[in-house]
Amino acid sequence: MITHPRTEELxxxxxxxxxxxRPSLDPRNAFLARVAANAMATIGREITQGPAAEAEAVRLMAGLLSHEGDFAELNTELCERIRAGEMxxxxxxxxxxxxxxxxxxxxxxxxxxxxxxxxxx
Amino acid sequence: MELDVRAGLERLAARLGGTGASLTEAQRLSGGASMETWAFGFDGADGPESLILRRRSAPFDEETARSVSLATEAALIQATGANGAPVPPVRHICDATDGLGEAYVMGRVSGETLGKRITSDPRFDAIRPALARQCGEVLVPIHATTPPPGLKLKSVDGTQELDRYEEVYRATGAERPILELAFQYLRRHVPAPVEPVLLHGDFRNGNIMFDPERGVAAVLDWELAHLGDPAEDMGWICTNSWRFGRPDRPVGGFGDYADLLAGYAAAGGRPIELSRVRFWQMLGSLRWGIMCLTMYLSWSSGLEKSVERPMIGRRVSETEADLVVLLEEGL
Structure with a gap:
C-alpha cells in the first residue's frame, strides 16, 4: 500500500x-456535514482497525464452530445455528x-x- | 412547501386570533421526512398567543403505518390530558378550511427536551434525582386512559412485537449473530400476557419536556401510541440508546429502576416487576438496532439520499454492545 499519504490520511x-x-453552512447542512465528517472518521478506523477485528472474529467464530472458514461463511453459519436454537x-x-x-x-x-x-x- | 405553510399559518392566525390577528412569528423547528413542526405566534383579539403546529408533509396510510394519524394523536393527547397526564394543550385540529393538510395546533410548553441536557446539564442537577419517579407517576394516567371510541389503535404484545421485528430483520438480509441471539433469548422469556392498556409508545428521554424546577412538564410525540403491556413504556425509557452517555442511570440516563417502579405503584398503577421492564428494555435495544438497519436500507434502496441514513446503519453495533451485556446479565 502507498504510504504518502496512507488511505486513512486521505x-x-x-x-x-x-x-x-462547517461554520459557513446552514443548520441542516452543518448537521449533515458533521455526519459526513464522522463517516470519514469511521472509514479511517475501519482501515486501521478493521483487519485485526475481522481476523479476531474469524478466529473466535472458527473456535465456536470447530472449523475454519472466511468471515462471511462463519458468520452465516453462526447465525443459522443460533436461529435453530443449537447455540x-x-x-x-x-x-x-x-x-x-x-x-x-x-x-x-x-x-x-x-x-x-x-x-x- | 414553506410558502404554503406560511400562508396557512396566516389563515390560522386569523381563524384562531379573530379578525385583525396577524402572524408575528413562523419558524420551522424540526421534523423528519414526513413530519413538520412549526412554532408560530400572532397578536389576536385576546392578546398574543404562541403556538406549535404539527403537520404531516408526506402521504400517510393509517392502515399500514406504524404511527397513528395526527387527528388520533391529538385526540389521545386530549384524552390523556383530561385523565391527568401532563401534555401540551391541543388548541385546534386543522380541517380543509385551513389548507394545511393533516395537522393540529397545540399550546407551547416551556422546558427542555434535549436528552443530553437532561442527563448532564447542571441546571437539572437538583431535580434530576426526582425525575425517574415522576416518569413512573405520569405513566399511570396515560395507561389508565380509555381511548376515545373510533380511534384506530393497534394492539401489540411481546410475541407480536418480536414477530414483527424479526420479519423486518429477515427482510433486511443482514446476518448479525448478536441480534439472532437476542431474538432467541427474548422468545424464550416472553412475559405472561396482560390486559392491554393505552401506551404512549415512544416514552423516552427526548420525547418528554422537563422543567429544571418542576421536572416533567409535558409528554410529547404521541405518534407511536398503541395498546399493549404497560411495561413496554417503562422498558423503552430504560433502553440504553436513550441514556445519552449515562449508562449508569438506567432510567433515561437520569434515574434508577426502583424509583420508576415506585412512582408508578405510588400513583396507583398496578405494580410491575423489574424483569418485565427488562424484557421490554432488551427488546427496545433489539428494536432500535433493527430500526437502524432499516434506515440504512432506506438509503441503499435509493429511497433516501441523506448521508445520515447509512451512518445510522453503523449504530447497530451500539445496540449489539448493549445486548451482549443484557444477555449476560439476564432479565
Missing part, C-alpha cells in the same frame, strides 16, 4: 476540510466471543458510545 484530510467549512446464552464461550466481537466493532463504528454496563467516573 479520509482524515477530507474530515478536516468538512470541519473547516444459546448457555453455550460455553458464545457470549464471551460475541462480547469481544461487539467491542471491536463499536470501537470502529461509534468509539464514543458508552454501552450498557459502562462505569462512569
Amino acid at each position: 479520509a482524515q484530510a477530507v474530515a478536516l476540510w468538512i470541519d473547516q467549512i 444459546t446464552v448457555e453455550t460455553p464461550g458464545l457470549l464471551a466471543a460475541l462480547t469481544v466481537m461487539a467491542k471491536n466493532q463499536i470501537a470502529i463504528d461509534q468509539p464514543n458510545y458508552k454501552p450498557e454496563g459502562t462505569a462512569i467516573a
Whole structure:
C-alpha cells in the first residue's frame, strides 16, 4: 500500500476540510456535514482497525464452530445455528466471543458510545 | 412547501386570533421526512398567543403505518390530558378550511427536551434525582386512559412485537449473530400476557419536556401510541440508546429502576416487576438496532439520499454492545 499519504490520511484530510467549512453552512447542512465528517472518521478506523477485528472474529467464530472458514461463511453459519436454537446464552464461550466481537466493532463504528454496563467516573 | 405553510399559518392566525390577528412569528423547528413542526405566534383579539403546529408533509396510510394519524394523536393527547397526564394543550385540529393538510395546533410548553441536557446539564442537577419517579407517576394516567371510541389503535404484545421485528430483520438480509441471539433469548422469556392498556409508545428521554424546577412538564410525540403491556413504556425509557452517555442511570440516563417502579405503584398503577421492564428494555435495544438497519436500507434502496441514513446503519453495533451485556446479565 502507498504510504504518502496512507488511505486513512486521505479520509482524515477530507474530515478536516468538512470541519473547516462547517461554520459557513446552514443548520441542516452543518448537521449533515458533521455526519459526513464522522463517516470519514469511521472509514479511517475501519482501515486501521478493521483487519485485526475481522481476523479476531474469524478466529473466535472458527473456535465456536470447530472449523475454519472466511468471515462471511462463519458468520452465516453462526447465525443459522443460533436461529435453530443449537447455540444459546448457555453455550460455553458464545457470549464471551460475541462480547469481544461487539467491542471491536463499536470501537470502529461509534468509539464514543458508552454501552450498557459502562462505569462512569 | 414553506410558502404554503406560511400562508396557512396566516389563515390560522386569523381563524384562531379573530379578525385583525396577524402572524408575528413562523419558524420551522424540526421534523423528519414526513413530519413538520412549526412554532408560530400572532397578536389576536385576546392578546398574543404562541403556538406549535404539527403537520404531516408526506402521504400517510393509517392502515399500514406504524404511527397513528395526527387527528388520533391529538385526540389521545386530549384524552390523556383530561385523565391527568401532563401534555401540551391541543388548541385546534386543522380541517380543509385551513389548507394545511393533516395537522393540529397545540399550546407551547416551556422546558427542555434535549436528552443530553437532561442527563448532564447542571441546571437539572437538583431535580434530576426526582425525575425517574415522576416518569413512573405520569405513566399511570396515560395507561389508565380509555381511548376515545373510533380511534384506530393497534394492539401489540411481546410475541407480536418480536414477530414483527424479526420479519423486518429477515427482510433486511443482514446476518448479525448478536441480534439472532437476542431474538432467541427474548422468545424464550416472553412475559405472561396482560390486559392491554393505552401506551404512549415512544416514552423516552427526548420525547418528554422537563422543567429544571418542576421536572416533567409535558409528554410529547404521541405518534407511536398503541395498546399493549404497560411495561413496554417503562422498558423503552430504560433502553440504553436513550441514556445519552449515562449508562449508569438506567432510567433515561437520569434515574434508577426502583424509583420508576415506585412512582408508578405510588400513583396507583398496578405494580410491575423489574424483569418485565427488562424484557421490554432488551427488546427496545433489539428494536432500535433493527430500526437502524432499516434506515440504512432506506438509503441503499435509493429511497433516501441523506448521508445520515447509512451512518445510522453503523449504530447497530451500539445496540449489539448493549445486548451482549443484557444477555449476560439476564432479565
